[in-house]
Amino acid sequence: xxxxxxxxxxxxxxxxxxxxxxxxxxWKKKNExxxxxxxxxxxxGVMLTLASIWLFNLFITRNxxxxxxxxxxxxxxxxFYTIAAFWAGADGSLLLWAWLISIYxxxxxIRGKSYDNLIKHAxxxxxxxxxxxxxxxxxxxxxxxxxxxxxxxxxxxxxLLQDPGMWFHPPTLFWGYAAVLIPFAxxxxxxxxxxxxxxxxxxxxxxWGWLGLTLGNMFGSYWAYTVLNWGGFWGWDPVExxxxxxxxxxxxxxxxxMIQERKGGMxxxxxxxxxxxxxxxxYGTLLTRSGIIASVHTxxxxxxxxxxxxxxxxxxxxxxxxxxxxxxxxxxxxxLESFVxxxxxxLYNNWIFIASASSVLWGTTYPxxxxxxxxxxxxxxxxxxxxxxxxxxxxxxxxxxxxxxIGWRKASLSNLKRNFSRPLMLxxxxxxxxxxxxxxxxxxxxxxxAGTVLVISTHLISASRMVTGQKKTGDKGFxxxxxxxxxxxxxxxxxxxxxxxxxxxxxxxxxxxxxEKAETFNMRVGGTYSVGDYDFRLxxxxxxxxxxxxxxxxxxxxxxxxxxxxxxxxALMYYYPKQENTNVKPxxxxxxxxxxxxxxxxxxxxxATVKIKVMPMMFLMWIGGFYVxxxxxxxxxxxKVAVRKRRENIGMEDLNEL
Amino acid sequence: xxKKHKNILGIGVVGILIIYLGAVSFSSALSFYYEVGEFxxxxxxxxxxxxxxxGTIASGSTIWEPEKARLTFDLSDNExxxxxxxNDGMPGSYKEGIPAVVTxxxxxxxxxxxxxxxxxxxxxxxxxxxxxHNET
Numbered sequence: 001x002x003x004x005x006x007x008x009x010x011x012x013x014x015x016x017x018x019x020x021x022x023x024x025x026x027w028k029k030k031n032e033x034x035x036x037x038x039x040x041x042x043x044x045g046v047m048l049t050l051a052s053i054w055l056f057n058l059f060i061t062r063n064x065x066x067x068x069x070x071x072x073x074x075x076x077x078x079x080f081y082t083i084a085a086f087w088a089g090a091d092g093s094l095l096l097w098a099w100l101i102s103i104y105x106x107x108x109x110i111r112g113k114s115y116d117n118l119i120k121h122a123x124x125x126x127x128x129x130x131x132x133x134x135x136x137x138x139x140x141x142x143x144x145x146x147x148x149x150x151x152x153x154x155x156x157x158x159x160l161l162q163d164p165g166m167w168f169h170p171p172t173l174f175w176g177y178a179a180v181l182i183p184f185a186x187x188x189x190x191x192x193x194x195x196x197x198x199x200x201x202x203x204x205x206x207x208w209g210w211l212g213l214t215l216g217n218m219f220g221s222y223w224a225y226t227v228l229n230w231g232g233f234w235g236w237d238p239v240e241x242x243x244x245x246x247x248x249x250x251x252x253x254x255x256x257x258m259i260q261e262r263k264g265g266m267x268x269x270x271x272x273x274x275x276x277x278x279x280x281x282x283y284g285t286l287l288t289r290s291g292i293i294a295s296v297h298t299x300x301x302x303x304x305x306x307x308x309x310x311x312x313x314x315x316x317x318x319x320x321x322x323x324x325x326x327x328x329x330x331x332x333x334x335x336l337e338s339f340v341x342x343x344x345x346x347l348y349n350n351w352i353f354i355a356s357a358s359s360v361l362w363g364t365t366y367p368x369x370x371x372x373x374x375x376x377x378x379x380x381x382x383x384x385x386x387x388x389x390x391x392x393x394x395x396x397x398x399x400x401x402x403x404x405x406i407g408w409r410k411a412s413l414s415n416l417k418r419n420f421s422r423p424l425m426l427x428x429x430x431x432x433x434x435x436x437x438x439x440x441x442x443x444x445x446x447x448x449x450a451g452t453v454l455v456i457s458t459h460l461i462s463a464s465r466m467v468t469g470q471k472k473t474g475d476k477g478f479x480x481x482x483x484x485x486x487x488x489x490x491x492x493x494x495x496x497x498x499x500x501x502x503x504x505x506x507x508x509x510x511x512x513x514x515x516e517k518a519e520t521f522n523m524r525v526g527g528t529y530s531v532g533d534y535d536f537r538l539x540x541x542x543x544x545x546x547x548x549x550x551x552x553x554x555x556x557x558x559x560x561x562x563x564x565x566x567x568x569x570x571a572l573m574y575y576y577p578k579q580e581n582t583n584v585k586p587x588x589x590x591x592x593x594x595x596x597x598x599x600x601x602x603x604x605x606x607x608a609t610v611k612i613k614v615m616p617m618m619f620l621m622w623i624g625g626f627y628v629x630x631x632x633x634x635x636x637x638x639x640k641v642a643v644r645k646r647r648e649n650i651g652m653e654d655l656n657e658l
Numbered sequence: 659x660x661k662k663h664k665n666i667l668g669i670g671v672v673g674i675l676i677i678y679l680g681a682v683s684f685s686s687a688l689s690f691y692y693e694v695g696e697f698x699x700x701x702x703x704x705x706x707x708x709x710x711x712x713g714t715i716a717s718g719s720t721i722w723e724p725e726k727a728r729l730t731f732d733l734s735d736n737e738x739x740x741x742x743x744x745n746d747g748m749p750g751s752y753k754e755g756i757p758a759v760v761t762x763x764x765x766x767x768x769x770x771x772x773x774x775x776x777x778x779x780x781x782x783x784x785x786x787x788x789x790x791h792n793e794t
Contacts, residue, residue, distance in 0.1 A: 159750075159751060228750065339669070355676060359680055377690070377691035377692070379690075379761075380684070380688060381688075383683060384683050384684045384687030387679065387683035388676070388679070522725065522727070581753055583751060600747070603724070604724045604725060607725070609726075609747060
């Protein structure tokens, strides 16, 4: 038997053993069964790591007798991309997913001390899922399938995937996909055991998954911007949507878990949010593997689609039945005394995320439903997603401005006056100044200016109150007071950083859309062409070979008000002889607050046809999404909310959370 | 009506408004999707509607005029062929013999494409180069 499949078979047998040991351990109440099951779980992690190293090795040694290696790499493919070709296709991605799950559960098994009744039951959800994935890897989605001949060369990697983003986008997305399974399983165990503490135990894994999904979506967005030539950061591509959907529901889940922690409410809501998040992860995988939707991500027709659909049906039916069976033990406490309250803001936040997720799910799925039930195919254009999600984004922005300062239970008029009069005055003042300097656009005035000032000022006021509270416990000087306030309220500050990041993303999206200027020119060398405040002078056309591609480059010097601000900026086209493919490589350069975006349509010996865009504020999106948001999640991850201690030690400022 | 019911009413109105706006924008964002054979039979009845057509880029049909960034090719399936013109440059991963979806309008017996999306052939197994003496 082939080495990779032998290792996978051993891992599958180990997982079956671990499942049986868990059942017997729970049934017979024998702790020694769990000790051996934990050993088996660690061994599953070792086996899947071996299988993954083996697949890396097959790519590195360019062993084309393996069909998967032959399909996604070739002799001329640079080693950098040859290694990343591991996850270029469906089979390798499935192995990556299973590998990450096995590492997560091996960590849980090794830590031991937290391997309590909840986790023991959760393993009876995780292990069968992992065993199912491994069964698929051995039967219908085989990365170690061998050909009965040795091809001279492989087919090579899709040129669109030959970008450094290949190293970051798929692994981070699958890191998130794998992590979401853990809170889902803990939730199932919690319902079965009527143990409300599942929400605390799921929190950090949900955050870890959220970090992975956030990074995956941001890398995907940056890839779309700099590689796919979609001309923007988000194209509402169906499979792009598929990775966005679980992010939306998981974001809603993380917010509403705080209400369950503090108030014991929204329990059923939370159960279904994490169920839908996991279902949407599977749905996203189904879309990328079934070939039912045309997209850059889809891997064509595959026999795996029914496997994902059956799994989704079983998971949904089992969860609904379990909830129905245990309904009496899931006691929802009434949380909403007033719509104008902190609880209300959490509820609205959830509605916004669910409305957004519903619209994206509907737009993505409707073409499939239409074909299946009405017999004709349709496509849903980006305008639908924009028209629904832009207002929701604006509502979210103003909700973020309200939530740090609005009172719990019922915000009185005096509470509202005390907390919001200064931020509102500041926002109004900023709008007047913006209007005076010539800003007239609605989005720019209300979203970028008023929204920004409101969000930042309410967050700063809340943060300053935390520092004041810290000072009251013993004044240790400004720096130490701020540091201690931050350290003691890390979860809150982490949440605030996330809010600021989302603000930056919304503002940059509004700026790029409202103030974007674009022109397409048929240019001659030496000619100068204007877009917005910039003059672009085509200085040179260059053709050269680089690795496995032929490069055509149009070089520009860029001037603003007669002053050179950028030299030798490139508009690039790549020709890949192996695939006989020509691809546009869009290039973005930042000058001040503007991104200058070059997207060539043709480059000849004497000239070029190039679309040039000037997009303001785009840098905020990448700083917000890659740095501030990630930092915020990491800061939140650094805290642990203990089940019992929490209620005893709760302080006023602890209430100011994400 | 007490304050609570007023709030519920207000939220309900906002919710219905969002659903209404969503429904309106959804219907305007929908465009039909045809195979080439289907499209050929109804092309004359479309009256300039935006549509999507799926087919295969016919071998030997490509005319690439880089000075105008204009691409002309035939899109076909077993039941028909249409000529497609795109003035938006060379689409990513363009290659004859692969499937593509074109979005645009049918004018004067030519499909004026605003978007050409090529689909990557993914099942390459049959195309692998066997070589002459490497069978094992």
